[in-house]
Amino acid sequence: GIQVEQSPPDLILQEGANSTLRCNFSDSVNNLQWFHQNPWGQLINLFYIPSGTKQNGRLSATTVATERYSLLYISSSQTTDSGVYFCAAEGISNFGNEKLTFGTGTRLTIIP
């Protein structure tokens, strides 16, 4: 199955700073999503982005499918951005049995 790697594993930033999180995947993808898991454990959808660029407020994401990576940008960080960010990818299969595979996550801590 597809392999998904995220970097950095941990990131500590001052409030107001910008950050870039990276997700590398090992194969072509049907589906790539970014999630934020808040301190209470809830997983929140950020982006569905198998290719291209999307923006939502202070967050944006870019997936370069041909080079097998995706980036999540967070600008003007706020303490509420703290938590774990997961990238998840679903590879392309001739058998239709691919599943969403999660990366190991990036733990972001924003200091006031």
Add this chain to the structure above:
Amino acid sequence: SAVISQKPSRDICQRGTSLTIQCQVDSQVTMMFWYRQQPGQSLTLIATANQGSEATYESGFVIDKFPISRPNLTFSTLTVSNMSPEDSSIYLCSVEFFSEQYFGPGTRLTVT
């Protein structure tokens, strides 16, 4: 998007007992997914539940330990059987809706 609820939100159970987790979705969906998140780890898919057929389990997970029911298109249950402290995790229900995957709030299980 899909709105997913889970019950219970958390529980503390004794080893050797079983717990059934309920997942309710506000829309009819073909597939429902059950994930486990061990402390400090990423998400691992346990099984995929289709209405009207047996659940499909991922490598390392078996029906005797994690029986699943899927009686209709909006509801599923996961039972964690004969629990041990290693089963202490967050268990999450998920659905795919228009190519995007959405997650319930999770059930935080502690086994003593």
